[in-house]
Amino acid sequence: MDNFMLSGNELDLLLNDLKTVNSYLGGRALTLNALKKLLTQCNRKTEITIMDIGCGDGEMLRLCAEYGQQKGFIFKLIGVDANQNIITIAQEKSSAYKNIEYYCCEVSSKQFENLEFDIALCTLFLHHIPESQIPLLLKKICSQSKVGVIINDLHRSWFAFQLFKVFSFFFIRTKIAKHDGLVSVARAFKRKDLEDQQDRIKGVTSTMQWKWAFRWQWILQKTN
Template sequence: MSEIDTTKRSLEPEIMDDFDFRGEELRITLEDLEKVNSLLGGNQISIDGLKQLDLDRNSEISIVDVGCGNGAMLRKIADWGRKEKLKLKLTGVDANAYAIDIAQVLSKDYPELDFVTQNIFSSEFRSSKFDVVMCTLTLHHFKDSQIPEILHQFYDQSNIAVIINDLQRSALAYRLFKMFCAVFVKNEIARKDGLISILRGFKEHDINKYMNTIKVDTYSIQWKWAFRYLWIINK
């Protein structure tokens, strides 16, 4: 068995990094990624993060999901919010307009959801404020040199907290995901990008390094199954 190098974050690009990726391939890939997150409990991790916040049940709470893809995470939050009788205003942001189109179609029964095609580095997005900024399986798409700036931006844009749910970089995670895909994932793009994503993921010392750079004191890092970090930055 060949050795898997996880000492540093991989710089290999993913197909999903292409904002012009579109059509049936995009729809199927996003569907497969949604299935993976559902089976491995990935989206529930972000819900667990929201449960740790002191959310005001008497006021509207605005939440943005950065890199929302087909909107699966926000639909899950909406379902949870309805159950908890929370007043949620949910926004999905993605730089891929074709992904946003898919999200809008799939979310037609969720009036509390809104989707916008925006680059997070645009002045339009930078000027937006939210109670909670969420980043689910998106931060690993960025280079180390970009991440401190992104975190500082998210922190400035949030009123309550920033919640990041992303992958642990691990050789064991890589091998187990390969086995998982052999049974549950037939889409080659989802398989390939999923494996690259793990190698672009994080170790705990990476996260602490970023936090030392932006000098924010109140944050927590929690390891979650399956090979995820739930990372909450409180205001």
């Protein structure tokens, strides 16, 4: 997924594999449950802007849109991804959702800096970032966020690595998804890794929980 040139049938199959992973291994529910916690700090009578960083085909934003409609929230939903081909797919899949918009840009770009949002979602995004760049990136996202940041990422462990091997044998179709899944687990985080990062971020309260299947739910809520 770090290959921004992926396109066509190969990309479609890969996105379907990622959907399978998030469906069976709890990724979508973890992010949505964290969002519900931050929404308690928001006024549902005013527009709430939610940014999904590394949005993929926009599945998480569509789930947010449906949740917001059910609960009476006024959401403005923005997805950003560095792969224009993925953005095109996201736009097609989200054509019926009038409150979702997408941008092809990187978080280091001026375009991203000009985007305003209340809550940022980072689902399986952080482990793609070089370790040395993570502190500055988190500070940047937190400073732009008005309410908080939700991080849903992987727990690095031998057992998680072996579990994904078994899971991918039965449920994953593409070689790239099988390979990238194992690479992602190897790049993932121990609790101390995230705790070391949180100590560098000022102006937030941090809540971190381990969730099945080998995921971290990390909520950074603004205090000012």
